[in-house]
Amino acid sequence: MKRIITLTVNNRAGVLNRITGLFTKRHYNIESITVGHTEVEGISRMTFVIHTEEDAVVEQITKQLNKQIDVLKVMDITDQAIVARELALIKVVSTPSNRNEIYSLIEPFRATIIDVSKDSVVVQVTGESEKVEALIDLLRSYGIKEIARTGTTAFTRGTQKHSSNMKPYSIV
Amino acid sequence: MVLKAKVEGKNEASTTKMSGAEMLLESLKRENVEVIFGYPGGAVLPIYDKIYDAGIFHVLTRHEQGGIHAAEGYARISGKPGVVIATSGPGATNIVTGLTDAMIDSLPLVVFTGQVASSVIGTDAFQEADVMGITMPITKHSYQVRDVSEIPNIIKEAFYIATTGRPGPVLIDIPKDMAIIEGEFDYSKEINLPGYQPTVMPNHLQIRKLVEAVSQAKKPVILAGAGVLHGKAAEELKEYAEQQQLPVIHTLLGLGGFPADHPLFLGMAGMHGTYTANMAIYESDLLISIGARFDDRVTGNLAHFAPNATIAHIDIDPAEIGKVVTTKIPVVGDAKEVLSQLIHQDGKRGDNQEWLDQLASRKEEFPLCYHGSTEALKPQKLIELVYEYTDGEAIVTTDVGQHQMWTAQYYKFKKPNHWVTSGGLGTMGFGLPASIGAQLADRSATVVSIVGDGGFQMTSQELSVIHELNLPIKIMIVNNQSLGMVRQWQEIFYQGRYSHSILSNQPDFVKLADAYGIKGMKATTEEEAKQVLKEAIEFDGPVLMDFRVVPDENVYPMVAPGKGLHEMVGVKL
Numbered sequence: 001m002k003r004i005i006t007l008t009v010n011n012r013a014g015v016l017n018r019i020t021g022l023f024t025k026r027h028y029n030i031e032s033i034t035v036g037h038t039e040v041e042g043i044s045r046m047t048f049v050i051h052t053e054e055d056a057v058v059e060q061i062t063k064q065l066n067k068q069i070d071v072l073k074v075m076d077i078t079d080q081a082i083v084a085r086e087l088a089l090i091k092v093v094s095t096p097s098n099r100n101e102i103y104s105l106i107e108p109f110r111a112t113i114i115d116v117s118k119d120s121v122v123v124q125v126t127g128e129s130e131k132v133e134a135l136i137d138l139l140r141s142y143g144i145k146e147i148a149r150t151g152t153t154a155f156t157r158g159t160q161k162h163s164s165n166m167k168p169y170s171i172v
Numbered sequence: 173m174v175l176k177a178k179v180e181g182k183n184e185a186s187t188t189k190m191s192g193a194e195m196l197l198e199s200l201k202r203e204n205v206e207v208i209f210g211y212p213g214g215a216v217l218p219i220y221d222k223i224y225d226a227g228i229f230h231v232l233t234r235h236e237q238g239g240i241h242a243a244e245g246y247a248r249i250s251g252k253p254g255v256v257i258a259t260s261g262p263g264a265t266n267i268v269t270g271l272t273d274a275m276i277d278s279l280p281l282v283v284f285t286g287q288v289a290s291s292v293i294g295t296d297a298f299q300e301a302d303v304m305g306i307t308m309p310i311t312k313h314s315y316q317v318r319d320v321s322e323i324p325n326i327i328k329e330a331f332y333i334a335t336t337g338r339p340g341p342v343l344i345d346i347p348k349d350m351a352i353i354e355g356e357f358d359y360s361k362e363i364n365l366p367g368y369q370p371t372v373m374p375n376h377l378q379i380r381k382l383v384e385a386v387s388q389a390k391k392p393v394i395l396a397g398a399g400v401l402h403g404k405a406a407e408e409l410k411e412y413a414e415q416q417q418l419p420v421i422h423t424l425l426g427l428g429g430f431p432a433d434h435p436l437f438l439g440m441a442g443m444h445g446t447y448t449a450n451m452a453i454y455e456s457d458l459l460i461s462i463g464a465r466f467d468d469r470v471t472g473n474l475a476h477f478a479p480n481a482t483i484a485h486i487d488i489d490p491a492e493i494g495k496v497v498t499t500k501i502p503v504v505g506d507a508k509e510v511l512s513q514l515i516h517q518d519g520k521r522g523d524n525q526e527w528l529d530q531l532a533s534r535k536e537e538f539p540l541c542y543h544g545s546t547e548a549l550k551p552q553k554l555i556e557l558v559y560e561y562t563d564g565e566a567i568v569t570t571d572v573g574q575h576q577m578w579t580a581q582y583y584k585f586k587k588p589n590h591w592v593t594s595g596g597l598g599t600m601g602f603g604l605p606a607s608i609g610a611q612l613a614d615r616s617a618t619v620v621s622i623v624g625d626g627g628f629q630m631t632s633q634e635l636s637v638i639h640e641l642n643l644p645i646k647i648m649i650v651n652n653q654s655l656g657m658v659r660q661w662q663e664i665f666y667q668g669r670y671s672h673s674i675l676s677n678q679p680d681f682v683k684l685a686d687a688y689g690i691k692g693m694k695a696t697t698e699e700e701a702k703q704v705l706k707e708a709i710e711f712d713g714p715v716l717m718d719f720r721v722v723p724d725e726n727v728y729p730m731v732a733p734g735k736g737l738h739e740m741v742g743v744k745l
Contacts, residue, residue, distance in 0.1 A: 010367065013316070018308050025309045056494060063491035069313045069333060072367045 002031070003058050003078045004154050005048045008038060010070040019046070019071070022064055028057065032086075032151025043072065047153045049129075077156050084154035088132045089114075090123045093143035102142065109135045120145055128152075187356040192320045192346065193222040195357050196284070199327035200228060202359050205255050207231060207246065207612055209239035213259025214299055215286025218351035220257075231608070231641070234633040236263050238605040240270025241631070244279050245569055245609030248592045249617075251404070253280040253334045254609060260286040260348075261299030265306065269599060272310040274341040276596030277425060278402060280334040281341035282327070287316065289349040303345050312340030317347060320355035332363050337370030338489040339402055370488060374505030374513060381501050382460070382484050383519035386416055389458035389482075391527045394418050395441060395470075398425035398595070399463010399487060403507030406430065406588040409462065412511050416521055419531055421449040423464045424580055425595040432584035438531060439540075442470040443731045444577040447538040450737035452531055456481045463487060463507045466496035467596065476736025486510050540581050541745050542725075549701050551575065551650050551721040555582035557698075558620060558648065561705045566618040566646075567592065567610050571603040571627030574656035577727045579622050601630030604647065608634060611643045618646070618709065625651040625675060635688040638714045646708050647690075647716045649681055652723040660726045685716035696720040 009015050016035060023030050031049040038045045052058060058076055065074045094102055094116075102121060103113065111125035125135050129152055136147065190198065196219060200208070208230045212220040223230055233239035236258045243254025254274075258267050264285040274281045288297040304316050313333050315326045323346075330342040386392055400409050406429050413420050413436050420430045421441045430437055439446030441453055450472075453459060459481040464470065471477040477497065484501035485493045493502040503510055542552040555578045558566070568583055569592040570576040576593055585591050592610050594602040607621035628649050638645055650656075658673040685692030691711060695701040701719060708715040728742030 013318070014304055014308070017305065021308050056498075060491065060495055063493075063495075067489070067491050069365060069368045 003050050005076050007046045007074050008072045009044050011042050011044045012070055015070045028061055034151045034153040049152050081157040081160050082154050083157055084128050084152050085126055086129050086132050086150055086152045087126045088149045091120050091146040092139050094121045187358045189354050190357040191354050192323050193219040193351040195323040197222050197226040199324050203331045208255045209233055209243045210257030211236050211239055213263045215260035215348045234636050236266035237269055238631050238634040240267045241602050241605035242609035243281055244274050245592050245606030246613045247279045249589055249610045250613035253282050256283040258285050260288055261301045264301055264303040271307055271341050273594050273597040273599045275310045278339045280339035282330045282334050283343045285345050287345045287347040290347045307343050311343045314343040316345040317350045320350050320353050324357055324359045325361050329363055371504045372506040372509055374503045374510045378503045379513050383517045385458050385482055387519045387522050389522045390524055391456045392418050392458040393452045393456040394420045395461045395464050396420055396426045396429050397423040397464025399507050400426055400429035401588050405508035405511050408508055408511035412515050423470050428585035428588045428591045431586045440580055444727050447729055447740055447743045448535045453478050454738040458482050460484045465492045472731045472737045473735055538743055548722045549698050551578050551725055552582055554701055554719055555579050557705055559583045561709050562618055566620045569603045569607040569610055569621045571623045572598040572600050573624045574727050575622055575624045575650035600627035604631050605634045607645045608637055611645055620646045622648045625649050626655045635690055639689045645714050649718050650721055651718055652721050681718040691715045694718040
């Protein structure tokens, strides 16, 4: 299943390399990574999406990440109440005749058109990966020229529902 | 001395102006570094210029690989971090093997590499290599200096990181200009590493769980690894094992953590472990691993590993727990702390007398054995002789292969820190340079370097250092004129097709020793071996011995790859 792991790290040269290298070394596949500054200067947040069926793998990833000296905090937030968003830019083949059709199609997704040319439009959409996926599927029939996706960025909601199946990967 | 004056002046003003190279050496002095293993080159010339009159002992090994393995031997015996300096590019890439070796065997090193000047980094400049990129997966942590005033703090952190928690190598890459330009030297800053907080004290609840499990167990066994040695917990291990009457098994790297002649000791576990140890693991109902990481050479086929046991795993590195085997009782903490707490718990001793009796009789019935020979020299006999002639008190270093396994089997290590071997990475060429570091760490010890004829030739240039420093190391080549372990596997698993494992064109090792100014001797029979060994150990200086052993001898007993620990072959003659 899809797991979302977030980390806060010291914003030092080579930190991303150190972390992705760790994934490579341990043979874990990364579906997406997003990185950006946090509210604290010098500290960045990373969001990893990985696919794995085994809890042991997630546990091992979490522990290995925690071992890194520049990693301050690791959380597997998959089972928590979270806000997760992805941005995608989709360049769709479009002629003046079907432009309105595309407009109405993307509207329920709260997507917008941010560029128009003679034979294409660029659609911008934000939301959870599934929503982005769904929109891309819909647009596919028009012919997609290019897609750029950011990958998921996420953190926990301010309020957590009480949940008993949360998995804290602490060994004590 | 200039530097000295600056140190003394430190109380008046907390900072002093120094060049990066001076800062480096001053920091090493503050960390009480006694010896540096290194090799100069363009990018580290500013540092070497300061070493010239810094008053720290520097060993010029003949290859950077020799330098870093020597530092590993030094670290293993002294318990202090080994310090290495290599130049940029080829100097740095030559230490990659040693870094990996130290990483996997948890040895503390602080390694400095030169780097091309900041202004040309990234241009494929002369002798440039992306050392940070190359070494990230094989270091505990690494730094590249980007501001000269960071040097003291980086070095302070590096020593702290290398020696605390699970020890490991830390690399510091220093661009040439950083060694030259001046900055403020301030060594008083506190270490602040919020992302690095090793857990030393174990969780009380987990300790109670373990105590409870021990009191319930009918067939308990301790599997002790090098973590016991790193944690200086050998005494506590003995006390705990005796208190609870728990049989003890060692991993290869753990040897010496528990006295080999103790009635509770069952020997080494794993591929070439003892039958008693492996069967004890297989039959146990409680397996307590202390500072061991369940390497595949120890566990054999995991499907058959301790199938009926509750696994308790004590380790300072939380990531080791659950990595290979599912653990019921995880205890994160320092081995010494954990064992001390276990000793002082009031858990009743489990009812395991029947188990102990069974193990004792099995130990009697299935000792390590080999076919003796009156004519030729058997390698196993050779190791027994070394044990005898050194009273089992020597520091022994080895390479990797058959001789390493025979040494682990037949040299009965009684005390901690007498055993230096490359366990995790299995590095040929490790033994000779490691013995240099070991001897420098303990000048008065008898150091025996047991190497194979293959591995010896990978780092034999370090004989030069042994001669130069007149280190009285007794080098023993267990010469079977082949890459013995490779040959053994080809015999067993590849129908005797000895593809490139026979070293039929060996140099005359005695003459080679002579060329380096070292006393060389040769023995082909047991009688000669006795004479040679006696003479070598009495001789005050280095000796190289070429022991021509039976070439087709194999290491037994053995757990073949893919087999469980209970499926050992070659147990009985």
